[in-house]
Amino acid sequence: MEDFTQLSGLQLDALKEIGNIGAGNAATALAQMVQTKIDMTVPRVSILPFADVPEILGGADAHVVGIYFTVTGPAPTGILFILTAEKAGLLVDMLLQRKTGETDIYNLSDMEISAMMELGNILSATYLNAMSEFTQLTFIPSVPALGMDMAGAILDAILAQFGEIADHVLLLETDFTKDEDEVVGHFFLLPEPGSLQTILTALGVSY
Secondary structure (H helix, E strand, O other): OOOHHHOOHHHHHHHHHHHHHHHHHHHHHHHHHHOOOOEEEEEEEEEEEHHHHHHHOOOOOOEEEEEEEEEEOOOOEEEEEEEEHHHHHHHHHHHOOOOOOOOOOOOOOHHHHHHHHHHHHHHHHHHHHHHHHHHOOOOEEOOOEEEEEEHHHHHHHHHHHHOOOOOEEEEEEEEEEEOOEEEEEEEEEEEOOOHHHHHHHHHOOOO
Protein backbone atom coordinates (compact mmCIF):
# COMPACT_ATOMS: atom_id res chain seq x y z
CA MET A 1 0.00 0.00 0.00
CA GLU A 2 1.45 3.32 -1.05
CA ASP A 3 -0.67 5.98 0.59
CA PHE A 4 -3.52 6.73 2.96
CA THR A 5 -6.14 6.94 0.19
CA GLN A 6 -6.30 3.14 0.17
CA LEU A 7 -7.43 2.84 3.77
CA SER A 8 -10.67 0.99 4.41
CA GLY A 9 -13.41 2.05 6.81
CA LEU A 10 -12.18 -0.53 9.32
CA GLN A 11 -8.66 0.88 9.21
CA LEU A 12 -9.88 4.46 9.63
CA ASP A 13 -12.08 3.33 12.54
CA ALA A 14 -9.05 1.76 14.21
CA LEU A 15 -7.03 4.95 13.81
CA LYS A 16 -9.95 7.08 15.06
CA GLU A 17 -10.32 4.85 18.12
CA ILE A 18 -6.64 5.40 18.91
CA GLY A 19 -7.23 9.13 18.51
CA ASN A 20 -10.22 9.08 20.86
CA ILE A 21 -8.33 7.14 23.53
CA GLY A 22 -5.41 9.54 23.18
CA ALA A 23 -7.78 12.52 23.49
CA GLY A 24 -9.38 11.08 26.63
CA ASN A 25 -6.00 10.54 28.24
CA ALA A 26 -4.84 13.99 27.13
CA ALA A 27 -7.92 15.60 28.71
CA THR A 28 -7.09 13.90 32.01
CA ALA A 29 -3.47 15.06 31.82
CA LEU A 30 -4.57 18.60 30.92
CA ALA A 31 -6.94 18.71 33.89
CA GLN A 32 -4.03 17.84 36.18
CA MET A 33 -1.83 20.46 34.54
CA VAL A 34 -4.26 23.40 34.65
CA GLN A 35 -6.40 22.32 37.62
CA THR A 36 -9.59 22.67 35.63
CA LYS A 37 -11.55 20.52 33.20
CA ILE A 38 -10.90 20.92 29.48
CA ASP A 39 -12.84 18.44 27.36
CA MET A 40 -11.18 16.97 24.29
CA THR A 41 -12.69 14.98 21.45
CA VAL A 42 -11.63 13.81 17.99
CA PRO A 43 -14.80 14.40 15.94
CA ARG A 44 -13.22 13.70 12.57
CA VAL A 45 -10.43 11.55 11.16
CA SER A 46 -9.57 11.99 7.51
CA ILE A 47 -6.92 11.41 4.90
CA LEU A 48 -5.62 14.16 2.68
CA PRO A 49 -2.68 14.93 0.41
CA PHE A 50 0.13 16.79 2.18
CA ALA A 51 -0.25 19.55 -0.43
CA ASP A 52 -3.84 20.18 0.75
CA VAL A 53 -2.92 20.83 4.39
CA PRO A 54 -2.68 24.65 4.02
CA GLU A 55 -6.27 24.82 2.76
CA ILE A 56 -7.50 23.14 5.96
CA LEU A 57 -5.89 26.01 7.86
CA GLY A 58 -7.32 28.81 5.72
CA GLY A 59 -4.69 28.95 2.98
CA ALA A 60 -0.91 29.07 2.70
CA ASP A 61 -0.86 32.71 3.88
CA ALA A 62 -2.87 32.06 7.05
CA HIS A 63 -1.00 32.87 10.26
CA VAL A 64 -0.73 29.72 12.36
CA VAL A 65 1.03 28.30 15.38
CA GLY A 66 2.53 24.84 14.96
CA ILE A 67 4.17 22.39 17.33
CA TYR A 68 6.23 19.72 15.59
CA PHE A 69 7.86 16.46 16.67
CA THR A 70 9.85 13.83 14.87
CA VAL A 71 9.10 10.30 16.05
CA THR A 72 11.65 7.50 15.79
CA GLY A 73 11.16 3.76 16.10
CA PRO A 74 10.04 0.95 13.77
CA ALA A 75 7.51 3.29 12.08
CA PRO A 76 9.22 6.69 11.80
CA THR A 77 6.82 9.57 11.45
CA GLY A 78 6.30 13.21 12.21
CA ILE A 79 3.61 14.82 14.35
CA LEU A 80 2.31 18.32 13.74
CA PHE A 81 -0.24 20.02 15.97
CA ILE A 82 -1.31 23.23 14.29
CA LEU A 83 -4.03 25.85 14.67
CA THR A 84 -4.71 29.36 13.50
CA ALA A 85 -3.09 32.17 15.48
CA GLU A 86 -6.47 33.35 16.73
CA LYS A 87 -7.40 29.89 18.01
CA ALA A 88 -3.95 29.47 19.55
CA GLY A 89 -4.56 32.62 21.59
CA LEU A 90 -7.89 31.25 22.82
CA LEU A 91 -6.24 27.95 23.71
CA VAL A 92 -3.56 29.72 25.78
CA ASP A 93 -6.38 31.57 27.54
CA MET A 94 -7.94 28.19 28.36
CA LEU A 95 -4.67 26.71 29.58
CA LEU A 96 -3.86 29.68 31.81
CA GLN A 97 -7.47 30.15 32.96
CA ARG A 98 -7.77 33.66 31.59
CA LYS A 99 -10.67 35.58 30.16
CA THR A 100 -11.17 34.97 26.45
CA GLY A 101 -9.02 37.33 24.37
CA GLU A 102 -6.39 38.15 26.99
CA THR A 103 -3.48 36.45 25.22
CA ASP A 104 -1.61 38.41 22.56
CA ILE A 105 -0.49 35.53 20.36
CA TYR A 106 1.94 37.78 18.47
CA ASN A 107 3.81 38.69 21.64
CA LEU A 108 3.97 35.50 23.70
CA SER A 109 5.69 35.45 27.06
CA ASP A 110 7.95 32.58 28.15
CA MET A 111 5.11 31.26 30.32
CA GLU A 112 2.68 31.26 27.40
CA ILE A 113 5.17 29.51 25.12
CA SER A 114 5.83 26.97 27.86
CA ALA A 115 2.08 26.28 28.16
CA MET A 116 1.81 25.64 24.42
CA MET A 117 4.87 23.38 24.43
CA GLU A 118 3.54 21.39 27.37
CA LEU A 119 0.22 20.97 25.59
CA GLY A 120 2.14 19.63 22.57
CA ASN A 121 4.03 17.21 24.81
CA ILE A 122 0.78 15.96 26.34
CA LEU A 123 -0.96 15.51 22.98
CA SER A 124 1.94 13.68 21.36
CA ALA A 125 2.65 11.49 24.39
CA THR A 126 -0.95 10.41 24.92
CA TYR A 127 -1.54 9.70 21.23
CA LEU A 128 1.70 7.76 20.84
CA ASN A 129 1.07 5.84 24.06
CA ALA A 130 -2.35 4.80 22.75
CA MET A 131 -0.79 3.85 19.42
CA SER A 132 1.87 1.84 21.21
CA GLU A 133 -0.71 -0.04 23.31
CA PHE A 134 -2.65 -1.02 20.19
CA THR A 135 0.36 -1.93 18.04
CA GLN A 136 3.02 -3.02 20.56
CA LEU A 137 5.40 -0.80 18.60
CA THR A 138 7.76 1.71 20.22
CA PHE A 139 7.39 5.40 19.34
CA ILE A 140 9.96 7.88 20.65
CA PRO A 141 9.09 11.58 20.17
CA SER A 142 11.68 14.32 19.95
CA VAL A 143 11.71 17.55 21.93
CA PRO A 144 8.97 19.78 20.44
CA ALA A 145 9.69 22.68 18.11
CA LEU A 146 7.25 25.59 18.14
CA GLY A 147 6.84 27.98 15.25
CA MET A 148 4.53 30.85 14.35
CA ASP A 149 4.41 31.83 10.69
CA MET A 150 2.29 31.45 7.59
CA ALA A 151 0.99 27.92 7.12
CA GLY A 152 2.92 27.43 3.88
CA ALA A 153 6.21 28.50 5.47
CA ILE A 154 5.80 26.13 8.44
CA LEU A 155 5.03 23.18 6.17
CA ASP A 156 7.99 24.01 3.93
CA ALA A 157 10.24 24.07 7.00
CA ILE A 158 8.96 20.66 8.10
CA LEU A 159 9.62 19.18 4.67
CA ALA A 160 13.15 20.62 4.70
CA GLN A 161 13.85 19.19 8.16
CA PHE A 162 12.12 15.84 7.84
CA GLY A 163 13.11 14.89 4.33
CA GLU A 164 10.91 12.22 2.82
CA ILE A 165 7.33 11.72 3.95
CA ALA A 166 4.42 9.89 2.38
CA ASP A 167 2.25 11.79 -0.09
CA HIS A 168 -0.77 11.66 2.21
CA VAL A 169 -1.23 12.52 5.87
CA LEU A 170 -3.65 11.47 8.58
CA LEU A 171 -5.65 14.32 10.15
CA LEU A 172 -7.26 14.03 13.56
CA GLU A 173 -9.42 17.09 14.11
CA THR A 174 -9.09 17.91 17.80
CA ASP A 175 -11.77 19.78 19.73
CA PHE A 176 -10.98 21.57 23.02
CA THR A 177 -13.96 22.79 25.06
CA LYS A 178 -13.96 24.71 28.34
CA ASP A 179 -17.21 26.24 29.58
CA GLU A 180 -18.57 28.15 26.56
CA ASP A 181 -15.27 28.35 24.69
CA GLU A 182 -14.36 25.93 21.91
CA VAL A 183 -11.12 25.63 19.97
CA VAL A 184 -10.60 23.30 17.01
CA GLY A 185 -7.01 22.31 16.29
CA HIS A 186 -5.49 19.92 13.78
CA PHE A 187 -3.30 17.01 14.74
CA PHE A 188 -1.43 15.51 11.78
CA LEU A 189 0.48 12.27 11.50
CA LEU A 190 3.13 12.61 8.77
CA PRO A 191 4.51 9.13 8.09
CA GLU A 192 7.69 8.24 6.31
CA PRO A 193 7.10 5.94 3.32
CA GLY A 194 6.36 2.43 4.60
CA SER A 195 5.52 3.51 8.15
CA LEU A 196 1.76 3.38 7.65
CA GLN A 197 1.93 -0.24 6.49
CA THR A 198 3.99 -1.11 9.57
CA ILE A 199 1.38 0.48 11.85
CA LEU A 200 -1.59 -1.14 10.10
CA THR A 201 0.06 -4.55 10.11
CA ALA A 202 0.68 -4.21 13.84
CA LEU A 203 -2.97 -3.18 14.30
CA GLY A 204 -4.08 -6.30 12.46
CA VAL A 205 -6.03 -4.34 9.86
CA SER A 206 -3.56 -4.36 6.95
CA TYR A 207 -4.33 -5.89 3.60
